[in-house]
Amino acid sequence: MKSQKFIIDTTLRDGEQSPGLAFNKEQKVLLAGMLDQIGVYQIEAGIPALGKYEKNTLCEIMAQKKKSLISVWNRANLNDIKHSMECNPDIIHISIPVSYVQIYKKLNKNKTWIFKEMAKCVCAAKEQGYEVTLGFEDASRADVSFLMPLALQAKELGVKRIRFADTVGVLTPTRCYELVNEFVKYTGVEVEIHTHNDLGMAVPNAVQAAKAGADYIDTTILGIGERAGNCDFQKLIYAAERIFNLNISHYTSLTVEERARRIIEYKKL
Numbered sequence: 001m002k003s004q005k006f007i008i009d010t011t012l013r014d015g016e017q018s019p020g021l022a023f024n025k026e027q028k029v030l031l032a033g034m035l036d037q038i039g040v041y042q043i044e045a046g047i048p049a050l051g052k053y054e055k056n057t058l059c060e061i062m063a064q065k066k067k068s069l070i071s072v073w074n075r076a077n078l079n080d081i082k083h084s085m086e087c088n089p090d091i092i093h094i095s096i097p098v099s100y101v102q103i104y105k106k107l108n109k110n111k112t113w114i115f116k117e118m119a120k121c122v123c124a125a126k127e128q129g130y131e132v133t134l135g136f137e138d139a140s141r142a143d144v145s146f147l148m149p150l151a152l153q154a155k156e157l158g159v160k161r162i163r164f165a166d167t168v169g170v171l172t173p174t175r176c177y178e179l180v181n182e183f184v185k186y187t188g189v190e191v192e193i194h195t196h197n198d199l200g201m202a203v204p205n206a207v208q209a210a211k212a213g214a215d216y217i218d219t220t221i222l223g224i225g226e227r228a229g230n231c232d233f234q235k236l237i238y239a240a241e242r243i244f245n246l247n248i249s250h251y252t253s254l255t256v257e258e259r260a261r262r263i264i265e266y267k268k269l
Helices: 025-037 052-064 078-085 100-106 111-126 144-156 173-187 202-212 233-240 250-268
Strands: 006-009 042-046 069-075 091-097 131-137 161-166 190-195 216-219
Touching (some): 006 233, 025 042, 025 052, 042 052, 052 069, 069 078, 078 091, 078 111, 091 100, 100 111, 111 131, 111 144, 131 144, 161 173, 161 216, 173 202, 202 216, 202 233, 216 233, 233 250
Parallel strands (some): 006 042, 006 216, 042 069, 069 091, 091 131, 131 161, 161 190, 190 216
């Protein structure tokens, strides 16, 4: 039997970072509705900390959804968490920088700070009854000796799923399989794979991660996203539906892609 894998679509969050692209409220609600209708497991719908307009959009998506879980993205920042609670999403996702480049150069912080801030933010959300998932930002360039203990602490805090992010798109399929397989075996947490297409490997990396034990796969419609984009929704399903049970067929994904293309390409003009 095919093993079950779940699609998490981040078109409305990471996909919107595509150069020159910014969705309005109507477009986001329409895209979320299409993904919800075909049974995408989870929709990462946006970033509440961006402000009132974004929060109003997210609240409308929450009000209209029927099947999909709705998650919102946050930095490891208590104010971000508070903004997210105002939208009452199904899942609060917190991004945790884990590579030394991110920690020391980008944030000017240290590893101890990461442990403390992660615990503080996770506890704040879970105390209010929210499901929390974590995103290990730049995990593909992180020190494994730091990554694994951080994941185990997250597990102790009640986090069941961690996003393993190839944030700058440097992985190859073989290396992706090795890293994810080691991460799954050592931590015992559910793993979500998040790939970027800088080397043209977003789809094969995602497939190999799923083979290695990742149960959740991040995608964007048309593969849009920052720089070279993300794992393409339709291409991933075409490549993986023969191997895994995704609950979405290639023919359904083609229909969604065509409908979404009219919205996205019109906005780019």
